[in-house]
Amino acid sequence: MAGGADPLSGLNDAQRRAAEAVTGPVAIIAGAGTGKTTTITHRIANQVRAEAFEAASVLAVTFTEKAAGELKRRLAQLGVEGIEARTFHASALKQLGTLWPRHTGHDLPEILNAKAQILNPIANGLPGAYRFLPRRELAGEIEWAKNRLVNPAGYLEAIEAEGRTPPLPADLMQRTFQAYERTKGDRRMDFEDMLLMLVRLLDDEPEAASLVRERFHAFTVDEYQDVNPLQQALLDRWIGGRDELCVVGDDYQTIYTFTGASPSHLLTFPDRYPHAAVVRLEENYRSSPQVLTVANALSRAMGG
Ligand SMILES: Nc1ncnc2c1ncn2[C@@H]1O[C@H](COP(=O)(O)OP(=O)(O)OP(=O)(O)O)[C@@H](O)[C@H]1O
Ligand SMILES: [Mg+2]
Structure with a gap:
């Protein structure tokens, strides 16, 4: 300076x-x-x-x-x-742009800008009036979980621990979250995935972690x-x-x-x-x- x-x-x-x-x-x-x-x-x-x-x-x-x-x-x-x-x-x-291809040998997944795209067909299949629930609420709940590093398998335990009321009955919300992740697959990443994937990469690849540090x-x-x-x-x-x-x-x-x-x-x-x-x-x-x-x-x- x-x-x-x-x-x-x-x-x-x-x-x-x-x-x-x-x-x-x-x-x-x-x-x-x-x-x-x-x-x-x-x-x-x-x-x-x-x-x-x-x-x-x-x-x-x-x-x-x-x-x-x-x-x-x-x-x-x-x-x-x-x-x-x-x-x-x-x-x-x-x-991720440099570390992901280098350490996984794959291209970086495509960025998913809106969860609604994936949630729409899943939500349309929900029973009764649940299918009219705003997609934002479902997306928000998934974001809440992912921002706490909670995956679908850990979801029920996490909401119980927090005393949290989900927008759908808990088991239905868990299945919705599961279906969202499955449909999204490995070739697309949402905004939380971006951080999660880097956290995992830095944990699994000491060389990548050293480079960043x-x-x-x-x-x-x-x-x-x-x-x-x-x-x-x-x-x-x-x-x-x-x-x-x-x-x-x-x-x-x-x-x-x-x-x-x-x-x-x-x-x-x-x-x-x-x-x-x-x-x-x-x-x-x-x-x-x-x-x-x-x-x-x-x-x-x-x-x-
Ligand atoms: N020591 C100082 N003397 C005079 N003005 C100051 C001083 N420190 C900060 N200011 C002025 O106060 C205003 C607020 O500063 P700043 O944006 O850094 O605050 P902040 O705490 O980050 O605010 P916010 O809560 O909105 O993020 C700015 O106009 C800045 O120039
Ligand atoms: Mg400020």
């Missing part, structure tokens, strides 16, 4: 502490608008600036393409180029409260027992609960990494002007 702006300038004390911790596990826990994304971009810039890591060996993971683009844009503003900022799915797809040395996850067990499993494979993970999240704002996300991954981070630096960001930059406006209006209304 030759000649770029000082990555620590403009940060408040807590943000600076996080950005200065260029190695080792770091958990940043904070509410909306407290500068979480700002902090991780400055930390990544500082990791490169302090020569703790080369830009090309840093992987920043997000949940949406938009967030990945935003991260890249902010890094570019800080003068850092060459960082991989991608969604879990885009990262997985890129890695040699490529990436430091990991950062924005909006980590949204991570689900499948994504966490992949992240664990990428990290491979190393310590170089920085997560940032808001324990109040999980929006992906339906996919199995839970802030517990965020909140248990210090248990999993007992020597993690934990930083709380308290200052809210976004809503304070609004809060001030309301407070001012109130005070005027009350003759203050």
